[in-house]
Amino acid sequence: MPKRVRARRPRFLRSTLVIAATAALVLTGVLPSNAAQATRPSTTAAADSGHPVRESKPVYAYDTAVRESVWVDTGFDGDGDGKNDRVGVDIVRPREPAAQGRKVPVIMDASPYYSCCGRGNESQKKTYDAQGNPIGFPLYYDNYFVPRGYAFVAVDLAGTNRSDGCVDVGGRSDIQSAKAVIDWLNGRAHAYTTRTGTARTQASWTNGRTGMIGKSWDGTIANGVAATGVRGLETIVPISAISSWYDYYFSKGAPLYDSGPEWLSDYVDSPEARARCAAVQKRLVDEAPRTGDWTRLWDERNYVPDARKVKASVFVVHGMQDLNVRMQHVGPWWDALGKAGVDRKIWLSQTGHVDPFDFRRATWVTTLHRWFDHELLGYDNGIDREPMADIERAPDQWSTSATWPPRTxxxxxxxxxxxxxxxxxxxxxxxxxxxxxxxxxxxxxxxxxxxxxxxxxxxxxxxxxxxxxxxxxxxxxxxxxxxxxxxxxxxxxxxxxxxxxxxxxxxxxxxxxxxSTLPDRTCWGASTPGDSACYKETAAKKAxxxxxxxxxxxxxxxxxxxxxxxxxxxxxxxxxxxxxxxxxxxxxxxxxxxxxxxxxxxxxxxxxxxxxxxxxxxxxxxxxxxxxxxxxxxxxxxTSGTATAAPHTTGRDQVHPPRATHRIPGGSAS
Structure with a gap:
């Protein structure tokens, strides 16, 4: 398929630096008195040259951050009630920049799991006070990045939690749910202070520069939104994400699961959505035949052909032994992005369907911090000159590759x-x-x-x-x-x-x-009584x-x-x-x-x-x-010459046989 090559920032081609496995700063709070420092760029010394490198610092108060909810008009009527669907958007952002006349970038996770199933290794859900105001945001993105001058935006996909519409499992409704929010952040869509009211609100506090992140279905939405070419989406970090939904359910006609996308939508639908989305459910059954034949439904949910539209940089993370969202989702998407001239970076682990926060925590938080600083704040911190790929060779043993796959x-x-x-x-x-x-x-x-x-x-x-x-x-x-x-x-x-x-x-x-999940906790950002930054540690489970x-x-x-x-x-x-x-x-x-x-x-x-x-x-x-x-x-x-064979043990040894542990692109380690 034709690919459009665009002039972009330097790609990840030169191996001039080595990523240090630096322990991330553990924070239990930040001092409001430091807020004034945010108007001056923070610097650290670059490991290779000694020259100063800009880095966002935790100078904003997390406990007094603005926490609010809005409902964004998607411009789409997925449930057929004659009205445009509105999706619920929960926001936490530092209070000080607006008072200083400064606008902040956005880190966004659009998910169907915020109320039904939870996010992360500890299955965290959103929490609200008695008036419906957001208190707790799953995962550490808010705790860590809000004090550093970012807003965190958690979007309920259509048909889930506090959103209108229907879940259509990677189709137009799913993607438009998130794309409309980016349009609103950039002044191109409307949002309201309530789900059914008429009072509008604007995102005057943001510069519109958005990075999407998420694991599994969440990361899949990031892929799909990037494939629309929406302006304002600067980077995506898809973790264990789908690039073509057909390949989640079938492999050249062979069924991978005993059910289709209608099972997934029913699993995450809100009670209201279940009552009004029968037509969507029927389409998911009728147009996803168990014969494994490709239909128009799968065309709509295949993001690979639209890689040519992607304007955002892409940081892919995937487990090479992921038997839920399998590695077939990585190769075609990665290659198509490369042909389109997209800036890319990749981590490949030995894990299954696991977030890097749970298999390489300190290095991951440090790397993600530098990535967002570079892509959303424009800081020249050298991450674009480092190796393109990090690859786990044995448990907790990593190597790098200047390009991936190598040119030879x-x-x-x-x-x-x-x-x-x-x-x-x-x-x-x-x-x-x-x-x-x-x-x-x-x-x-x-x-x-x-x-x-x-x-x-x-x-x-x-x-x-x-x-x-x-x-x-x-x-x-x-x-x-x-x-x-x-x-x-x-x-x-x-x-x-x-x-x-x-x-x-x-x-x-x-x-x-x-x-393996351990009992001890470490903290990755600032905490409040309703939103802890502390998470259970993990260790490699080996065989x-x-x-x-x-x-x-x-x-x-x-x-x-x-x-x-x-x-x-x-x-x-x-x-x-x-x-x-x-x-x-x-x-x-x-x-x-x-x-x-x-x-x-x-x-x-x-x-x-x-x-x-x-x-x-x-x-x-x-x-x-x-x-x-x-x-x-x-x-x-x-294969030339003579070598002594290493012993090959028959039987299963200490490894468990492969098994499809999930029927959803998420699960307990989602």
């Missing part, structure tokens, strides 16, 4: 072949012939397959390289093309890349998805394993002719389809092996087909394109 990365075609030993196929650069056969077993999953890679089992076809003689890095998205003959009219396929060898990883399949799944993908073989429409299969006929595996960044160490596994249903990660097929792979027409740093030459060097 090239897709390399690997070909599976029948091995000389029983049950052990090979994986290499040379074309092969022959066949492999397996039968779909819906009770088996990728952990089972990897544990038995060196044994012939009826539920999979497995292929491995020789033990590597040097480290080999994968960076980006892989594709596996499979030619298979099914025995039944329906068949699902899974393809996984596996690092075979001992390692200590985050236990992403367990409760917490790679973190010793003999194999690590690096990347995975799925498809309904019936989608062989089209990504958008499935067809019945003719038993005994050969079909070819390409599976898109999620993006990753993983180093396979010397002594380990890289494996490709092709199988049927990946238990708990996709739903099984109507039949239980046996599939025969044509190996001459089956291959994997894998993004190696250094390309085919790097793979050839790593």
């Amino acid at each position: 990365t090239a897709a390399t075609t690997l070909r599976p072949a029948t091995g000389t030993q029983s049950g052990v196929g090979t994986l290499g650069l040379r074309p092969a012939t022959g066949t492999e056969t397996f039968t779909d077993d819906p009770g088996r999953n990728e952990t089972d397959w990897a544990a038995q890679i060196d044994r012939s089992t009826p539920d999979k076809a497995g292929f491995t390289t020789k033990p590597l003689t040097r480290d080999l890095r994968l960076s980006g998205s892989s594709r596996v093309t499979v030619t298979a003959t099914p025995s039944t009219p329906t068949a699902h396929l899974s393809a996984v890349l596996v690092d075979l060898g001992p390692a200590t990883i985050r236990d992403y399949g367990a409760s917490g998805e790679g973190i 010793d394993v003999g194999a690590t799944v690096v990347s995975r993908g799925w498809a309904d073989l019936g989608n062989y002719a089209s990504d958008r429409t499935g067809r019945p299969l003719t038993p005994g006929k050969r079909y070819t389809i390409t599976l898109d595996l999620g993006a990753t960044d993983h180093v396979v160490p010397a002594g380990h092996r890289l494996a490709l596994i092709v199988a049927g249903t990946d238990q708990d990660l996709i739903d099984p087909p109507a039949d239980r097929p046996t599939l025969t792979l044509d190996l001459a027409r089956t291959s994997a394109k894998v993004p190696f740093v250094g390309g085919a030459a790097a793979f050839a060097r790593a």
Whole structure:
């Protein structure tokens, strides 16, 4: 698709600084007497040069900050009552700047979860006093940033909490809920002091410069709003966010969950919305068929084609083992943003669906502070000259990459072949012939397959390289093309890349998805009696394993002719389809092996087909394109010579099997 390249600030291409893991300042309050200092830029010394760097400081009083609610006219009638929907917006902002004639930027989190489910690791909800005035705001954004001269704006999506309208799960109503607020902040929309009244109010206290942030559905809304190109949105920080809602529910026709978006909307709808949104619910059912066929509903909820409209910078955070919002949402969005010339930064962790506040807290708060200072206040603090990517290699062990994926990365075609030993196929650069056969077993999953890679089992076809003689890095998205003959009219396929060898990883399949919540609390900003800045600490939950799944993908073989429409299969006929595996960044160490596994249903990660097929792979027409740093030459060097294989422990070791722990893009660690 065409992409428009625009002149922008310097992109994150040069590795001239290293982000220090600096402990964030712990605040229990701020001194009002310091407020006058806010008219003078604060400075700190840059780590690399000694030159002063501007940094926002906690000079405003949090306890006397303005806390108010407004209702913004969305210009959209989602519930069909003949009136424009109004969305509830709760605001907390420092009181002093307005008295000084200064305007402040906005950090905004638009969410459907503020009343139904809560936000963050401790499931915090908004709280109000008896008159309906906001008292408590979930998460630390208000506590930390309001004393530093930012406003925090918490938006209830249409159909949730105190908003009119209906939840339409990533569609026009969801996106317009948040976009209208940015328009109001920039003087282009109307807001009212009450939900039904006529008294208008203006956002005269802000300069309109807005940064959106949020995890899961919240981050998804940030993606969608940025894709409208709305003026005033300067940056977004999508955490574990969706880029295409079809890919949340299906993977080339293979269903990932046993329900569609109507379940989600019903889960977060306010009681009033449930009573008036039957038409929206019906559309979510009718236009999201369980066949996995692509409809116009999915076009409306696919933000990737509109990456060319994005004017905001984008700081992506995602867990490489997120089995809720899977890594398939990262690669296409990231690549499209790059083609559009968007300023980008990325963190990739070993966790599942977890916020960086809960897996790298001190460094995250410091980095986010610098990011917003740069993007919303315009401070030259050097963050735009630092490495583009931070990648977790082992629990709490991070590396950086100047660009992501690295410029030397090239897709390399690997070909599976029948091995000389029983049950052990090979994986290499040379074309092969022959066949492999397996039968779909819906009770088996990728952990089972990897544990038995060196044994012939009826539920999979497995292929491995020789033990590597040097480290080999994968960076980006892989594709596996499979030619298979099914025995039944329906068949699902899974393809996984596996690092075979001992390692200590985050236990992403367990409760917490790679973190343990501890009883002790640390504080990240100023507190009031109704809004604490103190949160439970966390630690990495680790597991010793003999194999690590690096990347995975799925498809309904019936989608062989089209990504958008499935067809019945003719038993005994050969079909070819390409599976898109999620993006990753993983180093396979010397002594380990890289494996490709092709199988049927990946238990708990996709739903099984109507039949239980046996599939025969044509190996001459089956291959994997894998993004190696250094390309085919790097793979050839790593697989040349003789190396001693690192022990590969069979069984599950100490890791929990993968499981779809959530049916919503949120959950207890949301």
